[in-house]
Amino acid sequence: MKVWISSKEKKPxxxxxxxxxxxxxxSRIPKNCHHWTLTRSEFPAVASSSKTxxxxxxxxxxxxxxxxxxxxxxxxxxxxPPDPASLVVAIPDSQTRPGARTLEEIQKKVTMGLVDSSGDxxxxxxxxxxxRLFPLRYYERHLAESIRPDGxxxxxxxxxxLALGAVxxxxxxxxxKIGSTTMLAAIKMEVMTPSAESPDEGCxxxxxxxxxxxxxxxxxGRPAEAAVVESKRLSDTILRxxxxxxxxxxxxxxxxxALVSGKAAWMAYLDIYCLDxxxxxxxxxxxxxxxxxxxxxxxxxxxxxxxxxxxxxxEGDTVGKLEKEAVNKEKRKLTLGNIPFSxxxxxxxxxxxxxxxxxxxxxxxxxxxxxxxSSDRLVSFYKPGxxxxxxxxxxxxxxxxxxRMKELEKILDEAFSGMEVD
Amino acid sequence: xxxxxTGDRKRKPKGDxxxxxxxxxxxxxxxxxxLTHLMPxxxxxxxxxxxxxxxxxxxxxxxAATLALADAGIPMRDLVTSCSSGYLNSTxxxxxxxxxxxxxxxxVTVGFLPKLDRVTLLQMxxxxxxxxxxxVMQLAIEGCKAIATYIRxxxxxxxxxxxxxxxx
Numbered sequence: 001m002k003v004w005i006s007s008k009e010k011k012p013x014x015x016x017x018x019x020x021x022x023x024x025x026x027s028r029i030p031k032n033c034h035h036w037t038l039t040r041s042e043f044p045a046v047a048s049s050s051k052t053x054x055x056x057x058x059x060x061x062x063x064x065x066x067x068x069x070x071x072x073x074x075x076x077x078x079x080x081p082p083d084p085a086s087l088v089v090a091i092p093d094s095q096t097r098p099g100a101r102t103l104e105e106i107q108k109k110v111t112m113g114l115v116d117s118s119g120d121x122x123x124x125x126x127x128x129x130x131x132r133l134f135p136l137r138y139y140e141r142h143l144a145e146s147i148r149p150d151g152x153x154x155x156x157x158x159x160x161x162l163a164l165g166a167v168x169x170x171x172x173x174x175x176x177k178i179g180s181t182t183m184l185a186a187i188k189m190e191v192m193t194p195s196a197e198s199p200d201e202g203c204x205x206x207x208x209x210x211x212x213x214x215x216x217x218x219x220x221g222r223p224a225e226a227a228v229v230e231s232k233r234l235s236d237t238i239l240r241x242x243x244x245x246x247x248x249x250x251x252x253x254x255x256x257x258a259l260v261s262g263k264a265a266w267m268a269y270l271d272i273y274c275l276d277x278x279x280x281x282x283x284x285x286x287x288x289x290x291x292x293x294x295x296x297x298x299x300x301x302x303x304x305x306x307x308x309x310x311x312x313x314x315e316g317d318t319v320g321k322l323e324k325e326a327v328n329k330e331k332r333k334l335t336l337g338n339i340p341f342s343x344x345x346x347x348x349x350x351x352x353x354x355x356x357x358x359x360x361x362x363x364x365x366x367x368x369x370x371x372x373x374s375s376d377r378l379v380s381f382y383k384p385g386x387x388x389x390x391x392x393x394x395x396x397x398x399x400x401x402x403x404r405m406k407e408l409e410k411i412l413d414e415a416f417s418g419m420e421v422d
Numbered sequence: 423x424x425x426x427x428t429g430d431r432k433r434k435p436k437g438d439x440x441x442x443x444x445x446x447x448x449x450x451x452x453x454x455x456x457l458t459h460l461m462p463x464x465x466x467x468x469x470x471x472x473x474x475x476x477x478x479x480x481x482x483x484x485x486a487a488t489l490a491l492a493d494a495g496i497p498m499r500d501l502v503t504s505c506s507s508g509y510l511n512s513t514x515x516x517x518x519x520x521x522x523x524x525x526x527x528x529x530v531t532v533g534f535l536p537k538l539d540r541v542t543l544l545q546m547x548x549x550x551x552x553x554x555x556x557x558v559m560q561l562a563i564e565g566c567k568a569i570a571t572y573i574r575x576x577x578x579x580x581x582x583x584x585x586x587x588x589x590x
Contacts, residue, residue, distance in 0.1 A: 167474050170426040184473060186426035207425065213469040220469075271425040275471065 135363045143351045150357070155400050157343070157355035158280075160408065162287065162415040164295045172296030176288035179357060180278035185288035187270050187296050194258070194265040202257020202266040206243055208274075208285065215277035215358070244380065256334055259301070266298065279357040280344045282369050290339055291412060295419075298332050338373035341408045342380075343401040345370070347389055354400050368393070370401040374409065423472040423479075444480055448487055451504075451533045451543045457497040466496060477519035478506045480531050484543070485569060492577055500535040501573055502542060505565030507532070507558050509550060514558045516565045530558050534566035 131138045131149075142149055152158070158179030166175040170186035177183075194201060212218050257266040270292065272285050346356040347366040361367060366386030371379040378398060383389075423441055452468065468490065470483045484504040491498060508518045510527040523529055528550040533543025541563070550558065 167424075167426055169428070169474050169476065173426070184424075186424070188426050209424075211469065211471050212467070213471050269425065273424055273471065273473070 135359070139348070139360070139363060143348065143353075148353065148360070154351055155354050155403070157404055157407070158357075160287070160411055162291055162411055164291055164415050164419050171299060172292045172294075174288045174291030174295055176284050176291065178280055178284045178287070178355065180276055181274075181280055181284045182276040183272055183274055183281075183284040183288040185270060185272045185285070185292040187268050187292050189296075189299060190267045190269065191259065191264050191301070192267040193263065198254075199262035200258045200265075201254040202259075202268065203254070204243070204257075204268045204270060206270045206272070206289070208272045210274045210277065213276075214274040218277075253335070253337065260303065268296070277358060279359075279361045280355050283342050283344050283355065286340065286342045286371070287408065287412075290341075291415065293334060294336060294339075294412070294416065296334055298334070338375045338377070339409075339412070340371050340373045340379050341401070341405040342369055342371040343397070343404040344368070345397050345400060347387065347393070352393070352396055352400065354404065368397050370397045372398070372401050372405055374405070376402070423475060427472050427475040444483060447480060447543065447545070448483055451484060451502055452487060452491070454542050455499050455502050455535065456491065457499060460497050466491075475520070477521075477523045478517055478531075480504065480545075481506050481517075484533055485573065489573060489576070492573075493580070500537045501570055502533055503536060503566040503570040503573060504531060504533040504543065505562050505569060506530060507562040507565065509554055509558050514554070514561045516561050528558070530555075530562055532559060532562035532566060534563055534570075536567055536570035 139149070143154070146154055148154070150158075159177075161177045163175040165173060166184060167173040167186045171189050173184070173186035175182070175184050192203065194203070210218050212220050257268065259265050270289060272289060274281060274285070343354060344356065345368045346353045346360055346364040347368060348364045353360060353364070356364065356367070366383070366389065369380070369382040371381075373379050381394065381397075448468065448470065456466065458466075468487050470486060472479055472483065481504040484502055488498075488502045492501065505516065506518060506529060507514060507516045508522065508527050508529050509515065510522060510525055515522065518529060526548065528546055528548040530550075531543065531545045532541060534541055544559070546555075
């Protein structure tokens with residue numbers, strides 16, 4: 001869903017006027033692109049002498065008040081694009097222009113906000129170009145209206161779906177989708193000997209994988225670039241935080257994973273696979289891990305005469321099989337304490353965007369992740385550097401997380417009741 | 423292959439021999455079929471992630487790769503479909519699952535180009551009498567044709583959806 005901002009309001013949307021900004025603007029347009037620059041003060045002059053205006057360079061003695069550039073190669077601009085004074089489009093040399101057009105004509109068309117369907121494609125191309133070249137400006141225009149390019153309000157998260165039991169060969173599994181971000185978590189249980197200092201406790205081992213299928217920045221082979229380092233950092237953070245969240249928030253009581261004190265206990269291997277990375281990876285990973293643990297059914301085992309735990313097989317006859325006693329009487333589920341839910345927010349100047357997509361995450365430098373549990377306690381607050389922010393940020397983010405938690409609780413309950421019906 | 427995809431949890435899912443072999447097989451099958459001369463100086467990476475392995479993993483990977491390539495718009499000679507079959511208790515069986523596969527009978531995997539009516543991949547392990555091989559292979563080819571029909575339907579449906587969304 002595209003959201004168009006009407007260009008009727010006269011916002012002073014000029015580009016930065018400082019020389020530094022100009023330099024950075026120049027450096028962002030690739031060298032082999034030919035671009036025209038016109039100053040705002042020169043518009044009336046341009047309108048009158050159309051042919052020569054296009055190639056006029058800014059007067060070096062007078063610093064330009066604003067940069068603007070237009071190259072609209074087709075007719076029919078879209079129904080309400082950004083102000084052409086701020087639209088900068090770089091066209092590669094090879095593309096030819098059909099003919100010179102006056103800026104006035106174009107501005108008129110643009111400000112009239114024509115609705116057309118035939119030129120839709122060219123309109124899309126311009127906006128797309130603007131979005132690629134100047135993503136921050138594109139977003140700022142939207143944020144000024146308190147909306148985001150995909151139509152969400154600032155505090156709204158994307159559609160979340162949850163499917164339990166996605167992998168039938170695993171003891172517990174869940175597939176989560178938040179928007180396009182897809183995570184698959186699965187748990188397999190194995191028996192191990194518990195450590196000497198905690199003979200009554202089981203263990204959880206968590207692994208987070210980002211296979212190359214999830215994102216073009218993840219490549220197999222030697223990790224040499226920042227992008228792969230980023231995914232490694234992400235997976236470490238996710239692992240560490242999920243581990244802490246599970247153990248410290250009291251969601252899982254490790255004593256439940258015990259079998260025979262001192263001899264055997266369960267080891268739960270949780271593997272989380274990212275199948276599609278589109279922002280808010282931690283949220284999706286935590287949700288899928290929580291759902292997988294809720295879905296987990298501990299398999300039935302028995303202690304055989306050698307003192308080893310084996311999988312329990314249903315034996316029809318009970319004569320003389322007394323040594324094979326089931327240690328677990330039946331498949332049971334873990335009892336979970338307070339369930340943690342999380343929300344990642346991106347910060348930009350004064351705006352807080354909940355549940356950013358990967359595009360938003362890449363342009364906004366500051367990300368905050370808040371984890372709260374269902375008893376309304378704050379479990380974790382994570383803000384790794386980024387821009388300086390006021391302390392009121394903490395309360396705002398916690399408020400947004402609380403709202404999100406209610407949504408997520410509902411989704412989790414629905415998924416469960418759906419499963420039980422089957 | 424995912425850690426949890428097989429019965430016992432895998433320790434090292436990446437470098438193990440089975441994954442490498444399946445990767446090689448998929449690569450060679452696809453190379454024969456993709457019109458690489460139309461895309462010079464470019465590399466096509468196919469990533470397949472197995473979420474659950476219950477027999478016929480190789481075939482599923484090849485079918486998935488075909489669909490992904492068609493979705494990406496990469497020019498191919500034909501759709502590559504694949505199916506596996508086996509022979510247990512003197513009966514040829516189509517599409518063995520994990521239990522049937524582990525029974526020790528032969529497992530034949532066939533990669534087939536339906537329109538061109540050619541076989542690109544043929545793999546078999548375990549022993550099988552020569553006169554039975556033909557039967558089992560024919561059965562697998564029938565399976566491939568059925569899959570090809572289904573794949574074609576799905577792609578057609580997908581293209582219609584794209585057309586509709588584009589407003590054509």
